[in-house]
Amino acid sequence: MNQYFDLDRRQNVSYLNDASSTSGYSSANSPTSTSMSPAHSPESTTLQNEFANLALPPVENSPQFMNLPYHQQPSQLMPNGNIPNASFGNMYMDHQYYTSAPPPAATVQQTALNFQHPQPGSGMKNEFPAVLQIAEQPVEKFRFRYKSEMHGTHGSLNGANSKRTPKTFPEVMLLNYTGPAVIRCSLFQTNLDSPHSHQLVVRKDERDVCDPHDLHVSQERGYVAQFINMGIIHTAKKYIFDELLKKKQDRLVFQMNRRELSTKQIQELHQETEREAKDMNLNQVRLCFEAFKIGENNTWTQIAAPVFSNPINNRKSAQTGELRIVRLSKPTGSVTGNDELILLVEKVSKKNIKVRFFEENEDGEIVWEAFAKFRESDVHHQYAIVCQTPAYRDKDVDHEVNVSIELIRPSDDERSFPPLGFRYKPRDAIVSRKRRRTCSTATTNSSGSSGTGSANNSMELPITLAQVQPMAISHHDQTISQEFGKESHLEELINSVQFRKLIETDSEELEKMCDPVLGMLVQDGFGKSEIIASTAAALEPTSKCLDAIFRAFETARHSPQVSESARKYVEELFTNHALKNDNHDTLLHEVISQKQDNLKLAFKTLQVLNFFGLRDLASTSINADGDSGLHIACQQDRPHYIRPLLKLGCNPNQQNHANDTALHVAVKEERMSCIDSFLNGVPPVKLDLTLKNDDGLSPLHMAIRQNKYDIAKKLINHDRSAISVANTTDGNNALHMAVLEQSVELLVLILDAQNSTLTDILQARNAAGYTPLELARCKANGRVVQLLEKVYPDRGETTMTWIPFKVKEEIDSSSDDSSDTGGLEMKTEEDVVIKTENDDDIDTTPQMETANARNLKILLNNKTRFDKLAAQLNQQDIWRQLAKKTEMEKFVFLWSSAEGMLDYLYHKSSRAEFESFAQALHEQLGVLT
DNA sequence: CGGGAAAACTA
DNA sequence: TTAGTTTTCCC
Structure with a gap:
């Protein structure tokens, strides 16, 4: 006879064999209940009546067993x-x-x-x-x-x-x-x-x-x-x-x-x-x-x-219970996605939950679905999920779209019910375009009436521009420059892609156009036909207004004595016009954002404002959203207006009502050309990359959160110090954020920039008190942690507040006796040793470049030879094998072909990586000799 | 009953 | 220790 402790009765109970109840909820204390199920609890004599286990009748201690049946x-x-x-x-x-x-x-x-x-x-x-x-x-x-x-x-x-x-x-x-x-x-x-x-x-x-x-x-x-x-x-x-x-x-x-x-x-x-x-x-x-x-x-x-x-x-388990979204932090978001959304939910398991956005048509068919982005650590105590909205399928819709959100548990495909509504709002770019299209029809009519519509095509470019263009454009297109002088082709030219490209990048001459020097302006301006034409467009507020301004310009240009009154007149027109617009768009906003981009009209407007000394009017004018002309240019992807606007005095650091600078807008909308226009060359006012919008983010933060390597790179190249700016939502700097993105590419980019910056972003703590490395340890994958650990001079240990088990073991086993008090100092000393021994990743002392490296650099610098090498390395994935033998090993997973790797090597690699690869390549193929 | 949460347990 | 789960407790 054995005994066990009966939880019900708080006492030991005897029973016959081990198989008897141990659970505590069946009191099998009968000596004869050997193989009985708990249903046969004693004390339940009457129960037998109703719930007898016919299957397992209690038996004598030595029952007679028979074969089947x-x-x-x-x-x-x-x-x-x-x-x-x-x-x-x-x-x-x-x-x-x-x-x-x-x-x-x-x-x-x-x-x-x-x-x-x-x-x-x-x-x-x-x-x-x-x-x-x-x-x-x-x-x-x-x-x-x-x-x-x-x-x-x-x-x-x-x-x-x-x-x-x-x-x-x-x-x-x-x-x-x-x-x-x-x-x-x-x-x-x-x-x-x-x-x-x-x-x-x-x-x-x-x-x-x-x-x-x-x-x-x-x-x-x-x-x-x-x-x-x-x-x-x-x-x-x-x-x-x-x-x-x-x-x-x-x-x-x-x-x-x-x-x-x-x-x-x-x-x-x-x-x-x-x-x-x-x-x-x-x-x-x-x-x-x-x-x-x-x-x-x-x-x-x-x-x-x-x-x-x-x-x-x-029902009570997070693995099998009902899924339910209790509340959304907000019911709307931008079609571009990446908005932070918080869902309060019923018990979920962070390892087993997805947030699905989907759209159905009238017939209930699913026409689109996408999943919100979040990590396990974004699931807060099984009851909330902090995620980023996915982009809507069509980023250019011009109306709001209602979609649904539901939770999905992959393990059993359980869904929350009912789905919650979520409304995607069109981008500002689309909204304002649409608004302008409907509330003022300046666009095509205006250009038609003032430009091509006139019989003698009197509208022309400034003379300086005409002189400048042939040279500048010839670089791109010989034919155009030859054609340029002929008036009949002017229209064609000005609207050509090449021309836009040109002014988008850099042309000092072009910028001068906006200078308040009279000589820079249109020489013959508007003919009489312009005025005639304008009557036809009188119904259109914007074109009417423009025509009036142009007329005033024409008059004032020929009779300087009326200049002052004309100036006042133009100023009034300009201001009043804006007030009449729904969202207080000025003429400037309008000409920049016309549906059909009309360079001629836009530039002319700039010039006229310039002529009257109304630069301030243009440069400071903002609409009801607080958007300047620069914001609009970025919003509408009109990069060619950026430099002229800057020249005109527009402040690149101007923030709109959402505290976005134009650069924020450009990054959000991923307008690469706009970004380039801002960053290349030297604007009159220094770009401030530390400005944060209402989401607490700088342009660089946004680029990282959108995981846009190219943009981040441009921004960092423009001003390295941008990486040390902490955002105001969680105090993360660029490195923190790259850690959360788990993007090795971004990390490498930022760490490279870090090497030549004084501010120490490695030790910067976010709002939660974590350095990037610490953040990586609790939020990112092993690869990210490894990468970071390599670059921390002290391996991040001295500042650790929490050490995960694995690392802890390493420390424990590697440091022989570190006592409670002396631990830190001990480790620091130790690290110095480690650093000198194997810190081959960071080159603090300049070294001679090897011949192999030099040759490889030259080779990569030549497009043809670059391609040839890539093709060669792509055969049988040689590049992969090769990379694995070198410092590049840790990154191999990043690339799918030799091109990607070579590109990294050329643009982003550290010296050690470059050297080791050059060496390996030389040994393998001898191509460098 | 179902819901909520404290307490206990575990890695 | 902490953080996440499980079990118990309570209204």
Whole structure:
């Protein structure tokens, strides 16, 4: 006899064999209950009446076992004076279990109910004549309760179609059979044909009776068995093995007709149980239904193949419970995506959750889907997700789009329901374009009336421009420069791509055009035809206004004495016009953002303003959004206006109402040419790359968050100090943010810049107090951490607040005795040693360039030779093998071909990387000689 | 009942 | 230690 501690009764209880209850919720204290299921708890004498485990009648200590068919010992042997099973016949009628009215004929009923087909194996010859079919599945989700929670009533396991009224319960039907039978229900695992360690209990007189549960059916009562009032007890982890073993053992004993198990069998059972217990799904179970007939001598014979219910999921678990979005931080976002969105959710598992955005058409078909971006660490305590919205499928839509958001749990493809609405808002660029198009039709009409529309095409470029262009353009296109002098081609020229390219980049002469020197202006300006033409356009506010201004210009130019009054007039026109516009766009905003870009008109406007000394008017004019002309140019991707505007005095650091500078806008919209226009050359006012918008981000921060290497590179090249700016939302600097992006490319870029900066971004702490390395350790992958650890002079240890296990072990094992107080100093010394030994990545001392490296550099510098080498290295992936042998090894995963790698080598590699690769290349191919 | 949360446990 | 889970407790 053994003993165990009964948790219910807080005392030791004796029992016969190890397989007896250890769970604490079945009090198997009867000496004779050896292989009984907990249903046979003593003290529940009356229970036997209702929940007798017919399958496992208690037996004498040395029972007589027989071979199949299963054998039932005389019920008189039941312990504790139980009522013999003669009473089973009507027990379900008397109590909570009942049987439905007998079906007219089992086979007829079949069609009326939602049947499942018998289990697998139906492919094989079914040895059983009778068939079990599930008439009502159990509910899909149900809260599993721990033993300690099983007080009072807690709702029963209902049928899948249960309503408040009528309620349904799991139900099976026995077909193709006549005569009395027993239908058994027990709890099984879902991915294994083996019992589950959880308990399927029925509440009876303050007591939970465990599975299996048996119901009698017969001709008279019908062949439908309904299992009412069941609950599922979640076995605590520590008891899982014991419970599972007990169940398996009980089952085996039953199958073997209660023959005593051999030592070997017990051993095998142990092993098997150990295996199963290890990865049993604790949040999912299914019901197993079996049917038996009880023959003479209580011989139990299986009469139908077992069937299994659909899985029942634990409602309270994050792995199987319901998914629900409780709240969104905001209901809208930009079509460009990357907006921060916070979802409050019901319990989710960070390793097993996705946020899906999708759009349906009128027919309910999915026309678009995308997933929000977030990391495991962005899931806050199972109840909130901080993510970045995905970009909408069409970034150029001009209206708001309603989409839906839902949570998805990949493991079981569960979705949250109902989906929440989310509205994508079109980009500013599109909105303002649309607004301008509808509220003022300056665009084509205006140009038509003032330019090409006039008979003699009197509108011309400034003379200086005409002189400058041939030279400048010739670089790009010989023909155009030749054609330039001919007036008829002027229109063509000015609208040509080459011309735009030219003014987009740099042309000092062109910029002079905007200088307030009269000589720079249009020589013959507007002819009379212009005025005539303008009457036709009188209905158009913008073109009318422009025409008036141009006319004033014309007059003033020829008669300087009226200049002053003309100036005032123009100023008034300009200001009033803006006020009339919905969003206070000025003429300047309008000409820059015309749908059909009209350079001539735009420049002319600039010149006229310039002429009247109204530079300030132009350079300081902002619309209702606080956007300057520069903002608009970036928004609308009109890079060629940027330099002229700057020259005119527009402040590049001007921030709009969202605190975006024009550069912010350019980065957000990824306007590469605009960015270039800003960064190349020297604007009159120094660009301030540290300005932060309302999201707390500088342009560089935005580029990093959008994972735009090219943009980040341009910005950093323009001003390295930008990398040390901390954003104001979480205090992260560029390196922190690159860590979060987990982009090796960006990291390398920033670290390279760091080498030549005084500010130490490595030690900078964000709002949470982390340095980039520390941040990497808790948020990024190993590769990122490794990369960073290499560049930290002290390997980041001295400033660590938290050291993950792996690293800690290294430290512990490498430092021999570091005591509590002396640890830091010890380590520092040690690091100095390490640094001199193997810090080959950072070249602090200038070295002579090797011949190989020099040759390789020359080679890469030549486009043709670069391509040739790339092609050569691409054969059989030589480049990859080669790179793996060198300092480049750690980056190989970055590239798919030699071009990418060579590009890195040429533009971004460290000296060590370059040298080692040059060396390897030389050895391998000899190409460098 | 279902929901919420404290306490206990674990890596 | 901390942070994440599991189990118990409570309303």
